Amino acid sequence: MHWLIIFFLFLVGCSENTVQKSKVDLYSEQGILLLGNGTEPSGIDPHIVTGVPEHKILLALLEGLVIFNPKNNGVLPGVALEWMISEDGLTYTFIFNPEAKWTNGESVKPEHFVYSWERILSPELGAQYADMLYVIKNAESFHKGQIKDFFKVGVSALENKLVVTLENPTPYFLNILTHYSTWPVHPETVEKFGGMTSRNNKWTRVENFIGNGPFKLDSWEINKSLKVSRNVVYWGNDSNKINGIEFLPIDNELTQDRLFRSGGIHLANTVPTEKIIRYREERPRELIEHNYFGTYYYRINTNKFPLNDVNFRKALSLSIDRDLIVKSILKGNQKVSYSFTPPDENGYNPNTKLEFNPVKAKLLLKESGYNINNNPLEVLYNTSEGHQKIAQAIQEMWKKHLGLNVVLTNVDWKVYLARETQGEFDISRAGWIGDYPDPFTFLDMMVTDRGNNKTGWSNAKYDEILNSAASKISTNRRYELYEQAEKILIEELPVIPLYTYTRTYLLSERVKNWQNNILDTNPYQFLSLE
Amino acid sequence: MIQLILKRLFTYIPVLLVVVIITFLMIHAAPGGPFDAERVASPEIIEKLNEAYNLDKPIHVQIYNYLYNAIQGDFGPSFKYPGRTVAELIMSGLPTTIELAIYSILFAIFLGVISGLVASLNPGKILDIVPMSISLLGICIPSIILGPVLVLIFGIWYEVLPVYGWGDNPGDKILPTVTLGTAYAAIFARLTRGGMLEILGQDYIRTARAKGLSEIRIVIVHALRGGILPVISFLGPAIAGLLAGSFVVETIFQINGVGRFYVQAAFNRDYTMILGTSILFTFMTLTFVLISDIMASFLNPTLRDSGGLE
Numbered sequence: 001m002h003w004l005i006i007f008f009l010f011l012v013g014c015s016e017n018t019v020q021k022s023k024v025d026l027y028s029e030q031g032i033l034l035l036g037n038g039t040e041p042s043g044i045d046p047h048i049v050t051g052v053p054e055h056k057i058l059l060a061l062l063e064g065l066v067i068f069n070p071k072n073n074g075v076l077p078g079v080a081l082e083w084m085i086s087e088d089g090l091t092y093t094f095i096f097n098p099e100a101k102w103t104n105g106e107s108v109k110p111e112h113f114v115y116s117w118e119r120i121l122s123p124e125l126g127a128q129y130a131d132m133l134y135v136i137k138n139a140e141s142f143h144k145g146q147i148k149d150f151f152k153v154g155v156s157a158l159e160n161k162l163v164v165t166l167e168n169p170t171p172y173f174l175n176i177l178t179h180y181s182t183w184p185v186h187p188e189t190v191e192k193f194g195g196m197t198s199r200n201n202k203w204t205r206v207e208n209f210i211g212n213g214p215f216k217l218d219s220w221e222i223n224k225s226l227k228v229s230r231n232v233v234y235w236g237n238d239s240n241k242i243n244g245i246e247f248l249p250i251d252n253e254l255t256q257d258r259l260f261r262s263g264g265i266h267l268a269n270t271v272p273t274e275k276i277i278r279y280r281e282e283r284p285r286e287l288i289e290h291n292y293f294g295t296y297y298y299r300i301n302t303n304k305f306p307l308n309d310v311n312f313r314k315a316l317s318l319s320i321d322r323d324l325i326v327k328s329i330l331k332g333n334q335k336v337s338y339s340f341t342p343p344d345e346n347g348y349n350p351n352t353k354l355e356f357n358p359v360k361a362k363l364l365l366k367e368s369g370y371n372i373n374n375n376p377l378e379v380l381y382n383t384s385e386g387h388q389k390i391a392q393a394i395q396e397m398w399k400k401h402l403g404l405n406v407v408l409t410n411v412d413w414k415v416y417l418a419r420e421t422q423g424e425f426d427i428s429r430a431g432w433i434g435d436y437p438d439p440f441t442f443l444d445m446m447v448t449d450r451g452n453n454k455t456g457w458s459n460a461k462y463d464e465i466l467n468s469a470a471s472k473i474s475t476n477r478r479y480e481l482y483e484q485a486e487k488i489l490i491e492e493l494p495v496i497p498l499y500t501y502t503r504t505y506l507l508s509e510r511v512k513n514w515q516n517n518i519l520d521t522n523p524y525q526f527l528s529l530e
Numbered sequence: 531m532i533q534l535i536l537k538r539l540f541t542y543i544p545v546l547l548v549v550v551i552i553t554f555l556m557i558h559a560a561p562g563g564p565f566d567a568e569r570v571a572s573p574e575i576i577e578k579l580n581e582a583y584n585l586d587k588p589i590h591v592q593i594y595n596y597l598y599n600a601i602q603g604d605f606g607p608s609f610k611y612p613g614r615t616v617a618e619l620i621m622s623g624l625p626t627t628i629e630l631a632i633y634s635i636l637f638a639i640f641l642g643v644i645s646g647l648v649a650s651l652n653p654g655k656i657l658d659i660v661p662m663s664i665s666l667l668g669i670c671i672p673s674i675i676l677g678p679v680l681v682l683i684f685g686i687w688y689e690v691l692p693v694y695g696w697g698d699n700p701g702d703k704i705l706p707t708v709t710l711g712t713a714y715a716a717i718f719a720r721l722t723r724g725g726m727l728e729i730l731g732q733d734y735i736r737t738a739r740a741k742g743l744s745e746i747r748i749v750i751v752h753a754l755r756g757g758i759l760p761v762i763s764f765l766g767p768a769i770a771g772l773l774a775g776s777f778v779v780e781t782i783f784q785i786n787g788v789g790r791f792y793v794q795a796a797f798n799r800d801y802t803m804i805l806g807t808s809i810l811f812t813f814m815t816l817t818f819v820l821i822s823d824i825m826a827s828f829l830n831p832t833l834r835d836s837g838g839l840e
Binding site: 038043045048050124125126127128129130131144146178194199200201202203204205221222223224249250251252254255258259262264277412413415416417418419421424451454476 | 533534561562563566567569570571572574575578579582607609610612614615619622623630681685686689690693694695698699784785786787790791794797798799
């Protein structure tokens with residue numbers, strides 16, 4: 001046995017660093033945050049990337065015209081010191097903060113935003129989030145190549161001002177600006193390392209990167225870590241209490257959990273479901289659970305029989321016991337859905353309902369004329385234990401209450417996406433997280449022929465209501481219209497909402513000023529470490 | 531000998547060519563593409579993306595273009611990591627993968643050869659039966675099972691070893707090394723035992739014993755050289771197998787090696803990355819097998835003289 005111990009000691013010796021205190025203790029003293037950040041980011045170009053891990057990193061490196069206010073889901077001044085909105089709600093004038101600088105010391109100018117928005121809207125770049133800017137006049141036409149001249153797009157630079165003209169009054173426009181796809185890039189750097197529309201641009205390399213956020217990029221080792229440190233030329237640097245952040249790409253939730261418990265990270269961005277109850281009992285102050293702006297739902301292919309029958313779809317929905325799913329399977333304080341858009345008690349709270357009523361479900365199934373001896377229905381989902389448990393429960397409920405035969409099919413992520421997009425499914429599991437805190441980010445998805453609709457469902461009245469809501473300045477009036485649209489959706493059920501997501505993660509008590517909000521966004525310059 | 535090595539090197543070309551073509555056809559036949567995403571892009575955007583990555587051309591043109599560029603060392607841009615080339619991503623992970631493979635092979639040789647030696651010196655006794663039974667178990671348990679079991683025992687139940695990373699925390703190299711090396715240690719043990727038993731029965735060993743040489747001297751100086759020949763012959767395939775096995779181990783322990791790229795690339799339909807890593811692992815497999823053949827030839831003159839490299 002001795003030689004085995006010696007060999008182990010040899011390997012221990014080969015490992016670098018010898019840490020006495022926990023890493024979290026040591027780094028907290030230095031003001032450095034250690035964040036478990038899910039998967040390795042595919043990049044840090046705000047106009048190309050699309051994921052949550054990328055967003056968390058960009059939040060440190062870049063800044064838009066406004067900053068997300070983590071306390072009330074509103075906005076705070078960012079690169080724009082202040083802004084004026086015309087009476088008709090169509091024109092926004094942003095006055096730039098003279099202290100807003102790039103990491104190379106240059107001022108952030110309105111022209112930089114014009115360049116950046118031209119870049120993301122250029123069809124050649126192939127940006128998947130370009131439609132975030134479609135609210136700007138002619139932006140969609142430019143992106144679709146219908147107009148070639150960017151001067152016709154409603155954005156212009158005027159000394160220290162950026163003037164933006166919208167297609168319709170869009171009261172949530174400022175919220176859209178908190179999304180990274182609207183954030184600026186440094187034009188000279190982008191041009192120098194590949195040009196405006198090159199996807200293989202090398203401007204995001206550590207040695208080339210120039211940002212304007214509260215932190216600057218220090219190092220990036222793929223699949224290991226990405227490190228940033230305080231940007232001393234950032235306009236709000238004096239109030240920034242964090243000296244640096246280390247983003248660790250750990251996609252295994254058990255590994256993150258283990259690392260968190262051993263003091264290796266301040267934040268584990270997920271918690272294994274089976275451990276939630278234990279954390280609630282043993283370490284309740286480190287377990288964070290709050291509402292998230294997302295809905296988990298089943299998408300119905302309304303082009304197929306018998307799913308093209310609204311009574312059949314209603315029967316499916318009425319025979320799902322959502323309470324049971326939330327309490328017995330998910331166990332993460334998720335809320336049962338009664339609308340497609342996640343409700344907000346202080347804002348949009350639609351008066352719709354999704355009841356569990358097996359008796360009514362049976363009657364509707366009869367009305368639909370469906371013969372239970374027909375070919376079984378298929379529920380498609382991407383391989384995941386969580387999706388499987390829910391699908392199995394629903395399979396059982398439909399069998400028990402309706403006598404339906406349902407087969408479950410799990411496939412890998414890309415196969416799942418391809419089958420959904422091509423309409424090769426009966427029912428598929430789906431989830432949607434809002435990009436900005438407005439119901440439009442959900443409801444717009446179900447408009448006829450929208451890429452993310454995927455159900456084949458179309459309703460002219462629904463489209464008309466949403467179109468009409470876009471031109472309303474009054475939030476109350478807009479919400480009324482949204483509610484009307486929501487009622488159509490819940491009445492017709494091309495999607496069957498199941499529950500509203502919650503965010504569940506582990507956060508060290510050393511991290512202060514953390515705000516629980518529905519977008520799960522905390523600009524790091526507002527945090528501190530103890 | 532040099533001629534024979536050159537001849538073997540020449541066979542790399544058709545092998546790599548076949549690997550590229552088969553891989554190319556397989557990844558294009560797989561459902562789902564690199565630009566499928568939850569947030570569906572418009573057909574115009576998909577068209578632009580296909581254009582940007584040359585996916586709009588017929589498959590034979592794509593293969594030709596790929597081969598033409600690959601010969602010049604350009605393995606293309608990664609689809610998953612825009613702005614990065616496949617070559618630089620591979621180079622970023624290769625040192626870690628090689629380090630993991632070296633530690634694992636050292637562990638496997640160390641544990642395997644000693645166990646095999648002990649067993650061969652005690653045939654039929656408890657010191658033979660126990661290590662050989664354990665080695666059979668080692669061969670049977672794949673790393674995808676062994677890794678999580680070791681994590682559960684040493685990382686979660688006893689909390690004595692880190693379960694994440696490589697070279698970041700003390701002791702974090704132990705579990706990946708043991709996970710990857712165990713199956714090969716078991717094979718080496720059995721090969722050593724078999725080789726040694728054969729040699730120990732030879733006349734020259736009997737002569738050495740008759741001359742009164744100590745058992746240790748007989749084993750170390752006279753028997754071991756011939757006894758571990760099967761181990762040497764198996765080193766090439768073993769290292770190639772270790773590299774392939776590192777895909778799984780790197781994923782289990784979140785190690786930033788090339789293997790993890792391979793696994794992620796397959797899930798992401800990152801075509802160029804799948805091709806680049808396939809070429810790398812084919813090349814390394816061929817090379818390690820060649821090296822082990824050369825080593826075996828040096829240890830065994832009969833192999834060398836009969837052109838064993840062929």
